[in-house]
Amino acid sequence: MRNLWREIKKHLYIYLLFVKNSIMAQMEYRFNFIGNMAMETGYLFVKLSYVVVVYRSGVTINGLTPDEILFFIGTFITMTGVYAGMFMINNFGLRQKIKEGELDIYLTKPVSLQFMVTLRRADVTIFAVDIIAGAVVVIIAWTRLAIPISLVTLGGYLLFMALSSVVAYGLFLLPQILSFWFLDTSAIAEITDMFWDFNNMPMDIYHNWIQQLGVFVLPIFVITNFPPLFVLNKMPPAYFAWSLLLPFLLLWIVRLAWQKGLRSYSSASS
Amino acid sequence: MRWLAKYRKAFELGFETALEYRLNFLLSLVSAVYPILIQTFLWTAIFQGSASGEVYGYTYRQMIAYTFLAGLVARIVRTGFEHEIMNDVKSGKYSQFLVQPLGYFPYRIASFYGQKLPHFGMILGIMAVVLAGLSLFFGLTLELGRVLLFLVSLILAVTLNFLIFYSFSAMSFWIVEVGFLFSGIRIVTILLSGGIFPLEVFGERFVQLNNLLPFKYTVSYPINVLNGRLGAAEIGWGLLMQCLWIAVALVIANGLWRVGGRRYVAVGG
Amino acid sequence: MIIDVNTLSKSFEYYKKELGLKNSVRNLFHRQKLTKKAVDQISFQIEPGEMVGFLGPNGAGKTTTLKMLSGILHPDSGKASVLGFTPWERKKAFKMQFAIVMGQKAQLWWDLPANESLYLNKCIYEIDDKAYAATLAEMTELLDVKSLLNVQVRRLSLGERMKMELIAALIHKPRLIFLDEPTIGLDLISQRKIREFLKYYNQEKHATILLTSHYMGDVEDLCRRSIIINQGRIVYDGDLQGVNGLFAERKLIKLQLSDAVQPADLAAFGTVRERAELSATLEVPRMELKERAKAILDHLPVLDFNIEDVPVEEGIALLYQKGSEPAEAQEHAHALAG
Numbered sequence: 101m102r103n104l105w106r107e108i109k110k111h112l113y114i115y116l117l118f119v120k121n122s123i124m125a126q127m128e129y130r131f132n133f134i135g136n137m138a139m140e141t142g143y144l145f146v147k148l149s150y151v152v153v154v155y156r157s158g159v160t161i162n163g164l165t166p167d168e169i170l171f172f173i174g175t176f177i178t179m180t181g182v183y184a185g186m187f188m189i190n191n192f193g194l195r196q197k198i199k200e201g202e203l204d205i206y207l208t209k210p211v212s213l214q215f216m217v218t219l220r221r222a223d224v225t226i227f228a229v230d231i232i233a234g235a236v237v238v239i240i241a242w243t244r245l246a247i248p249i250s251l252v253t254l255g256g257y258l259l260f261m262a263l264s265s266v267v268a269y270g271l272f273l274l275p276q277i278l279s280f281w282f283l284d285t286s287a288i289a290e291i292t293d294m295f296w297d298f299n300n301m302p303m304d305i306y307h308n309w310i311q312q313l314g315v316f317v318l319p320i321f322v323i324t325n326f327p328p329l330f331v332l333n334k335m336p337p338a339y340f341a342w343s344l345l346l347p348f349l350l351l352w353i354v355r356l357a358w359q360k361g362l363r364s365y366s367s368a369s370s
Numbered sequence: 371m372r373w374l375a376k377y378r379k380a381f382e383l384g385f386e387t388a389l390e391y392r393l394n395f396l397l398s399l400v401s402a403v404y405p406i407l408i409q410t411f412l413w414t415a416i417f418q419g420s421a422s423g424e425v426y427g428y429t430y431r432q433m434i435a436y437t438f439l440a441g442l443v444a445r446i447v448r449t450g451f452e453h454e455i456m457n458d459v460k461s462g463k464y465s466q467f468l469v470q471p472l473g474y475f476p477y478r479i480a481s482f483y484g485q486k487l488p489h490f491g492m493i494l495g496i497m498a499v500v501l502a503g504l505s506l507f508f509g510l511t512l513e514l515g516r517v518l519l520f521l522v523s524l525i526l527a528v529t530l531n532f533l534i535f536y537s538f539s540a541m542s543f544w545i546v547e548v549g550f551l552f553s554g555i556r557i558v559t560i561l562l563s564g565g566i567f568p569l570e571v572f573g574e575r576f577v578q579l580n581n582l583l584p585f586k587y588t589v590s591y592p593i594n595v596l597n598g599r600l601g602a603a604e605i606g607w608g609l610l611m612q613c614l615w616i617a618v619a620l621v622i623a624n625g626l627w628r629v630g631g632r633r634y635v636a637v638g639g
Numbered sequence: 640m641i642i643d644v645n646t647l648s649k650s651f652e653y654y655k656k657e658l659g660l661k662n663s664v665r666n667l668f669h670r671q672k673l674t675k676k677a678v679d680q681i682s683f684q685i686e687p688g689e690m691v692g693f694l695g696p697n698g699a700g701k702t703t704t705l706k707m708l709s710g711i712l713h714p715d716s717g718k719a720s721v722l723g724f725t726p727w728e729r730k731k732a733f734k735m736q737f738a739i740v741m742g743q744k745a746q747l748w749w750d751l752p753a754n755e756s757l758y759l760n761k762c763i764y765e766i767d768d769k770a771y772a773a774t775l776a777e778m779t780e781l782l783d784v785k786s787l788l789n790v791q792v793r794r795l796s797l798g799e800r801m802k803m804e805l806i807a808a809l810i811h812k813p814r815l816i817f818l819d820e821p822t823i824g825l826d827l828i829s830q831r832k833i834r835e836f837l838k839y840y841n842q843e844k845h846a847t848i849l850l851t852s853h854y855m856g857d858v859e860d861l862c863r864r865s866i867i868i869n870q871g872r873i874v875y876d877g878d879l880q881g882v883n884g885l886f887a888e889r890k891l892i893k894l895q896l897s898d899a900v901q902p903a904d905l906a907a908f909g910t911v912r913e914r915a916e917l918s919a920t921l922e923v924p925r926m927e928l929k930e931r932a933k934a935i936l937d938h939l940p941v942l943d944f945n946i947e948d949v950p951v952e953e954g955i956a957l958l959y960q961k962g963s964e965p966a967e968a969q970e971h972a973h974a975l976a977g
Contacts, residue, residue: 110765117759125750128791131545138554145561153412153571157426159419161412205746207711210734211763287397294404301408305415366727367713 122222136225162304171241172302176324178234185227195279260327270350280361299324377480384484406441426570431508439593444565447531452552455539520596526612531588533619543630564590584615642685647717649678677703679871692858692865693851700871701851709739738808742820753803754788764811798829818850882954895943
């Protein structure tokens with residue numbers, strides 16, 4: 101137990117170094133920095149254009165008021181910061197790393213390989229733009245909805261955001277792990293990545309069966325719908341149970357797939 | 371006409387490149403499906419919640435038609451040579467064009483048209499299927515005259531968007547390593563051109579402001595020619611504006627590239 | 640014994656690729672699977688403190704062997720014990736005690752100063768501050784790169800970068816070091832510096848070093864023992880000069896002449912290996928060296944005269960060419976002598 105805690109502390113500290121190194125490396129190319137910011141701001145405008153559509157039409161959509169929808173969109177923007185800023189670059193880099201045998205050196209390090217490879221890089225520009233914008237939107241929605249701030253609401257929201265981050269990590273890493281067996285997975289990667297945008301609107305705009313599919317089979321909706329559903333007190337018990345189970349289930353599946361992939365790497369690569 | 375031969379070659383090269391990467395292109399079409407799906411669901415929900423049959427002056431079927439067409443038209447006019455130009459300038463390959471009797475602008479536009487031709491074919495094919503589906507399930511009616519005018523406005527739209535992005539590309543002379551800057555610009559211009567939502571959605575003031583910009587003539591206008599929201603006079607006026615903007619963009623692009631080129635020579639590639 | 644390798648084997652599967660569209664389509668449905676034996680039943684032992692060179696042509700299986708010994712690859716069969724561990728179990732305690740440096744794979748962050756990557760390794764290997772500072776100071780001193788620690792890696796020369804890679808790999812004072820082509824592509828001065836460093840490190844820290852290299856110079860200079868591997872099998876294990884023992888039946892006589900000599904007149908004294916207008920190299924049987932030399936001096940217009948061994952490279956090249964069996968190589972050497 102003591103050992104485990106020590107390892108966790110070590111990994112957390114190394115993660116901080118990864119983030120610091122990523123920031124420093126990004127600062128090396130200042131214009132790239134600006135470019136990334138421009139791109140993410142552009143995407144942000146697109147996400148916010150949905151807000152405009154909802155507010156100006158002024159109707160409740162499948163039982164959700166515009167303020168409530170704003171809450172969902174704010175959560176989506178924040179989670180995009182987490183996904184695009186912390187996970188996406190590493191996921192997309194995995195294929196390259198496997199192809200060029202870059203895992204070799206990492207394999208000899210006394211640190212978890214999956215940790216080293218899937219969390220090594222962070223894009224702080226994207227993270228900052230989306231987290232700040234998302235937080236602002238969430239705060240506006242929160243105020244307009246007059247939700248009381250308590251340990252349950254705010255704490256619950258943050259806890260669900262943390263669970264969502266784990267789901268986002270596992271769900272989008274899983275297809276990339278295929279790169280251990282198939283070298284060209286760029287098409288799969290791109291298509292799964294696009295699934296992310298389905299969260300731009302609350303899942304209530306979709307048919308019921310699509311919702312069930314997106315919660316239980318391909319749990320993409322869990323990521324941005326569950327935190328606001330919890331705070332708005334609209335979460336069915338089944339979802340609640342699922343939200344606690346899913347992150348661990350996903351991490352377990354990812355771990356299995358990863359180890360299987362690694363076995364193929366270390367027996368096939370030259 | 372021998373000077374034309376080299377640009378025909380550029381055209382053919384562009385054409386071949388597009389065929390070579392057709393799988394990529396088809397994949398990018400798949401990516402166009404996502405927003406269309408999301409927006410269709412969104413509009414369906416909004417129209418269900420709205421008391422009157424009209425939202426932002428669009429009927430339900432017009433809105434769905436707009437959503438589908440916007441995704442496809444935005445894909446047709448989309449450029450992608452910005453990064454190539456940036457690389458040409460950065461790597462010094464641009465110098466080659468300064469010493470050879472080969473104009474960079476005609477080379478680029480010839481190659482661009484060459485690339486667009488197969489895309490045009492593929493998308494028009496898809497569009498025909500989509501339109502047939504729309505008229506079948508949503509009762510959209512099409513007039514032959516409008517279809518022809520739509521094609522004309524589409525060609526002008528492609529040209530206009532080329533010039534707009536050719537102008538933006540001149541930034542490569544001042545900023546190296548622009549990275550995703552062009553992606554940011556592209557996304558914003560798609561939004562301004564009506565490639566995501568109809569422009570009316572964003573309000574009267576926005577529409578008036580946007581009227582002063584060329585972007586809506588690349589996506590929003592051609593679609594409205596086709597779906598019957600514009601009268602004959604407005605269509606004519608629009609075509610005129612497209613030509614006017616093409617002329618203006620030509621002047622701007624020319625100016626920017628002249629200044630940039632001078633800087634390029636002075637700094638040394 | 641720090642490394643004990645027993646009949647270790649590893650083969651790779653690959654698919655036969657033929658050109659042409661027809662074959663591409665056929666490959667979609669049925670691919671012909673081929674196996675290549677990269678390492679074939681090798682065995683050897685290494686004692687603590689030894690510095691052993693691994694020689695062999697490209698694709699001989701050197702890197703594959705190193706990768707198995709460092710736990711990157713699973714073998715198909717055979718056993719290996721490294722520092723008392725089975726490497727491919729990848730135990731943490733094992734990883735903490737060794738290092739691998741691959742000349743063509745960098746672990747330093749490209750856009751950052753090297754000291755950032757070094758500090759990261761400090762945390763990865765759980766080194767305390769004091770030991771870290773001391774090791775860093777010592778190694779930067781030895782490799783003469785102290786002033787470069789704050790320079791972005793991408794701005795360093797290839798040689799400087801390699802030195803930093805070495806420091807990064809050795810910062811946790813490993814007892815065992817694998818080096819795969821550590822001097823590849825480097826200029827002569829950097830090569831020499833790195834060799835000196837490795838020699839020092841081996842002697843002072845009593846670290847065991849196993850290195851592969853293309854440059855005979857590296858191995859000749861550093862390693863008393865070398866293992867020569869070809870087509871996945873060990874064809875020689877011992878003193879590098881001993882390779883010449885296999886070919887010691889021949890000697891080379893180099894001549895500088897004052898007048899031009901007819902080829903036929905030269906050939907009378909030995910096999911002519913090289914000939915220019917006023918110089919020649921003759922190969923003669925060792926047993927007859929004395930008589931031949933005397934005869935040459937008596938009969939030819941000799942200005943200068945040198946007796947040399949057959950270069951090690953040639954011996955090894957012969958091993959590569961012929962022998963997958965050491966015995967065979969020896970036979971070959973005898974055949975040459977006779």
